[in-house]
Amino acid sequence: MEKKLDKVDTSSSSSGRTKGNACLQNSSRRGVTARLKKLFLCSSTKAPSTTTQCNVEDELELSAARHRPEALEQLEAQTRFSRKELQILYRGFKNECPSGVVNEDTFKEIYSQFFPQGDASTYAHFLFDAFDTDHNGSVSFEDFVMGLSILLRGTVQEKLNWAFNLYDINKDGYITKEEMLDIIKSIYDMMGKCTYPTLKEETPRQHVEIFFQKMDKNRDGVVTIDEFIDCCQNDENIMKSMQLFENVI
Amino acid sequence: MAAGVAAWLPFARAAAIGWMPVASAPMPPPPRDKRRGQDGLIILNVSGTRFQTWLNTLERYPDTLLGSTERDFFFHEETNEYFFDRDPDIFRHILNFYRTGKLHYPRHECISAYDEELAFFGIIPEIIGDCCYEEYKDRRRENAERIQDDEENDNNKDMVLPDMSFRETMWRAFENPHTSTMALVFYYVTGFFIAVSVMANVVETVPCGSGPNRAKEVSCGERYALAFFCLDTACVMIFTVEYLLRLIAAPSRYKFVKSVMSIIDVVAIMPYYIGLVMTDNEDVSGAFVTLRVFRVFRIFKFSRHSAGLRILGYTLKSCASELGFLLFSLTMAIIIFATVMFYAEKGSTATKFTSIPAAFWYTIVTMTTLGYGDMVPKTIIGKVFGSICSLSGVLVIALPVPVIVSNFSRIYHQSQRAEKRRAQKKTRLARIHAAKSGGANAYLQYKRNGMLAEAEEEASKQAGQALVCKSNPTFETQHHHLLHCLEKTTNHEFVDEQTYETSCMEVSLAKPSMSRSSSMSSSPHGLSSCCTRRNKRKSFNVPNSNMVAGRRGSIQELSTIQIRERPMSNSRSSLNAKFEETVPLNSEEQSYITAAVISMPTPPVTTPEGGDSSSSHNFLQSNIVRVSAL
Numbered sequence: 095m096e097k098k099l100d101k102v103d104t105s106s107s108s109s110g111r112t113k114g115n116a117c118l119q120n121s122s123r124r125g126v127t128a129r130l131k132k133l134f135l136c137s138s139t140k141a142p143s144t145t146t147q148c149n150v151e152d153e154l155e156l157s158a159a160r161h162r163p164e165a166l167e168q169l170e171a172q173t174r175f176s177r178k179e180l181q182i183l184y185r186g187f188k189n190e191c192p193s194g195v196v197n198e199d200t201f202k203e204i205y206s207q208f209f210p211q212g213d214a215s216t217y218a219h220f221l222f223d224a225f226d227t228d229h230n231g232s233v234s235f236e237d238f239v240m241g242l243s244i245l246l247r248g249t250v251q252e253k254l255n256w257a258f259n260l261y262d263i264n265k266d267g268y269i270t271k272e273e274m275l276d277i278i279k280s281i282y283d284m285m286g287k288c289t290y291p292t293l294k295e296e297t298p299r300q301h302v303e304i305f306f307q308k309m310d311k312n313r314d315g316v317v318t319i320d321e322f323i324d325c326c327q328n329d330e331n332i333m334k335s336m337q338l339f340e341n342v343i
Numbered sequence: 344m345a346a347g348v349a350a351w352l353p354f355a356r357a358a359a360i361g362w363m364p365v366a367s368a369p370m371p372p373p374p375r376d377k378r379r380g381q382d383g384l385i386i387l388n389v390s391g392t393r394f395q396t397w398l399n400t401l402e403r404y405p406d407t408l409l410g411s412t413e414r415d416f417f418f419h420e421e422t423n424e425y426f427f428d429r430d431p432d433i434f435r436h437i438l439n440f441y442r443t444g445k446l447h448y449p450r451h452e453c454i455s456a457y458d459e460e461l462a463f464f465g466i467i468p469e470i471i472g473d474c475c476y477e478e479y480k481d482r483r484r485e486n487a488e489r490i491q492d493d494e495e496n497d498n499n500k501d502m503v504l505p506d507m508s509f510r511e512t513m514w515r516a517f518e519n520p521h522t523s524t525m526a527l528v529f530y531y532v533t534g535f536f537i538a539v540s541v542m543a544n545v546v547e548t549v550p551c552g553s554g555p556n557r558a559k560e561v562s563c564g565e566r567y568a569l570a571f572f573c574l575d576t577a578c579v580m581i582f583t584v585e586y587l588l589r590l591i592a593a594p595s596r597y598k599f600v601k602s603v604m605s606i607i608d609v610v611a612i613m614p615y616y617i618g619l620v621m622t623d624n625e626d627v628s629g630a631f632v633t634l635r636v637f638r639v640f641r642i643f644k645f646s647r648h649s650a651g652l653r654i655l656g657y658t659l660k661s662c663a664s665e666l667g668f669l670l671f672s673l674t675m676a677i678i679i680f681a682t683v684m685f686y687a688e689k690g691s692t693a694t695k696f697t698s699i700p701a702a703f704w705y706t707i708v709t710m711t712t713l714g715y716g717d718m719v720p721k722t723i724i725g726k727v728f729g730s731i732c733s734l735s736g737v738l739v740i741a742l743p744v745p746v747i748v749s750n751f752s753r754i755y756h757q758s759q760r761a762e763k764r765r766a767q768k769k770t771r772l773a774r775i776h777a778a779k780s781g782g783a784n785a786y787l788q789y790k791r792n793g794m795l796a797e798a799e800e801e802a803s804k805q806a807g808q809a810l811v812c813k814s815n816p817t818f819e820t821q822h823h824h825l826l827h828c829l830e831k832t833t834n835h836e837f838v839d840e841q842t843y844e845t846s847c848m849e850v851s852l853a854k855p856s857m858s859r860s861s862s863m864s865s866s867p868h869g870l871s872s873c874c875t876r877r878n879k880r881k882s883f884n885v886p887n888s889n890m891v892a893g894r895r896g897s898i899q900e901l902s903t904i905q906i907r908e909r910p911m912s913n914s915r916s917s918l919n920a921k922f923e924e925t926v927p928l929n930s931e932e933q934s935y936i937t938a939a940v941i942s943m944p945t946p947p948v949t950t951p952e953g954g955d956s957s958s959s960h961n962f963l964q965s966n967i968v969r970v971s972a973l
Binding site: 185241245246274332341 | 353358359362367373629
């Protein structure tokens with residue numbers, strides 16, 4: 095059974111954008127502007143051009159954007175969740191996102207609610223990228239559940255793989271110091287201002303140094319996936335912490 | 344945090360794995376799940392309407408009834424569901440609150456019913472969503488005002504209290520003419536004299552044929568000067584007396600003197616007195632004549648008599664800003680147009696527009712579309728500006744007027760509603776009163792008969808009196824038994840309201856009369872009669888038939904004393920009626936009398952009764968009984 099996606103999704107997935115297009119909610123507006131732009135000048139930016147592919151029928155569909163996930167059996171087969179667990183997950187998911195997909199803004203909003211003191215938007219952005227495996231700018235229920243399946247029911251290898259994927263912002267297979275700094279900074283951002291001891295400017299940087307010292311065996315300034323997994327498997331604490339959230343569902 | 348987002352907590356926790364590799368310190372152990380997420384369906388049966396929801400939905404708000412263990416008290420084993428004997432329509436909204444995290448207020452529901460349901464289910468109303476919060480608050484405020492109004496009116500109820508001083512009675516009579524006949528008479532008399540006085544002022548100036556020297560027409564005032572003077576004097580006498588009485592009776596004299604009505608009163612009568620003082624002085628008589636103008640203010644005294652006039656005055660007061668705006672804009676326009684017209688007409692010969700202030704008159708007359716025609720522009724440009732002036736006048740005046748009118752309408756309707764509420768309140772209170780006394784009467788009947796079976800019959804007979812439906816007999820009998828136990832505990836008995844009231848009357852009147860009779864035996868009686876009011880005699884069926892004969896004499900005694908006590912009755916008509924009815928009752932209420940006599944050792948009591956007629960009679964009998972015992 096094919097995914098019952100709207101035409102827009104498939105058309106926009108072909109553009110290979112990583113940024114969420116928020117097409118589903120805003121494209122009706124964008125459609126009009128895009129058509130106006132089409133009337134007056136040749137648009138060079140990719141984003142509107144993709145949406146100009148939305149013709150009138152698309153706009154009508156978009157306003158009632160729905161995404162129905164694959165059947166329960168298939169998801170059961172693909173993930174390591176039981177039927178009941180999937181039901182619970184979907185109900186929670188659908189409650190917050192009745193349209194069936196999460197775009198980045200909603201994702202950030204939801205995640206920020208768990209960290210009221212700080213600013214969780216940056217880390218949420220990275221998370222979103224990690225969950226949005228097909229990089230179409232929206233997290234469907236399948237993406238969501240796959241991600242959770244790895245995190246909660248996966249092997250340690252899979253989990254570490256996922257973590258590496260999270261840290262590797264540009265997905266090139268290497269974690270650079272800058273990427274790590276961004277990640278660490280975003281984690282510290284979630285703490286907010288009121289911490290003890292107070293957050294200093296160089297704390298994230300120091301944290302990155304410690305991390306690299308631990309992980310970067312060959313001192314080439316980047317951490318590869320093998321280095322990462324090796325190092326983590328040798329670390330007691332990390333191993334233990336990987337098992338922490340087994341019983342979340 | 345919204346309830347829905349709580350469903351994403353597992354995801355947030357799972358995503359925390361992303362922190363693990365970079366963690367600086369070891370992680371704390373995870374909390375143990377106390378309840379292993381039994382996410383079952385839970386059935387809530389609310390008066391037959393079945394609602395079903397996930398257990399987790401309800402557990403989102405653990406400090407409400409449904410979210411806590413409190414709901415276990417409503418668990419119904421036989422049907423394996425939770426049963427609530429409440430309103431299903433309102434419950435729907437409450438359950439939606441659990442589902443969506445937002446509480447809505449349905450506009451068609453009664454506000455008190457809704458509040459009750461919220462209180463029952465342990466939900467605080469402050470969490471009502473923004474969409475419905477305003478409406479909820481408005482309705483609540485209206486309800487509170489209505490209740491407050493009722494309480495206020497209750498306090499001002501025309502309950503004749505014996506300890507009200509003469510001054511207070513007088514003030515009440517002045518403020519509310521319907522309290523007694525005297526007040527009504529006073530009200531109409533003053534109204535009549537106000538009208539007479541105003542008419543006299545008017546007629547005074549009408550030309551009445553030529554005077555004695557046939558020189559010119561004289562006004563009626565000059566022709567019949569004496570008659571008008573006497574009339575004026577009479578009116579002023581009445582007004583002065585009224586004002587002084589009000590001043591004496593006022594609870595707060597300073598406040599009364601400051602009030603508008605009192606100022607009007609003073610202004611109405613002062614010219615006369617000033618005139619009396621100053622008649623001889625020729626120079627000042629001119630000013631004195633001017634003072635007579637103030638006599639017309641007597642017409643404002645009618646505002647005490649007319650609610651509509653008061654509303655009008657109140658409207659003008661409340662529309663002060665609109666009136667001010669009207670005045671201001673008119674003044675501006677007048678000045679502008681007067682200036683323009685003056686300069687426009689300056690050129691033309693023999694123009695009436697001699698100065699700008701002279702042009703004011705033209706502008707006002709034109710703007711208010713009066714158009715007397717005594718001043719008209721002659722130049723073309725003057726005519727042009729004149730037409731612009733008249734057009735703009737229409738606009739400027741038409742704008743604030745609807746605001747004032749709508750204000751008046753709103754205030755008028757408010758007072759209508761208040762009147763209606765007051766009228767309804769009377770019937771409402773009467774209903775409540777009847778219900779209460781119906782319940783009390785049922786109990787009193789029960790006691791009189793002393794038998795459960797009979798109480799049921801009597802209760803159904805009493806149903807005509809009481810408007811409240813009788814509940815099932817078991818409840819009634821148990822309730823009666825409870826009241827009876829209370830009586831036994833306190834060694835006092837229940838009587839109904841009329842008896843209590845009349846005995847209060849009796850006490851207040853009996854005190855002076857008792858002192859007059861200077862009988863030592865009677866004075867303690869007078870004092871204790873207040874206490875005895877509460878006491879009730881036991882009215883179980885005692886085999887008293889044999890005693891009846893023996894007490895006949897005493898009955899006769901009682902009746903004679905009764906008759907003697909009659910002259911001491913006060914003027915209150917209701918009590919008079921009771922007095923009259925007392926005599927023929929002897930024969931019927933033998934059981935009372937005998938019972939009264941029998942229960943001598945216990946403090947004397949007033950009898951229970953079924954209706955008004957017997958109440959005072961019984962009270963008297965207790966009076967009498969006491970006297971005869973002593």
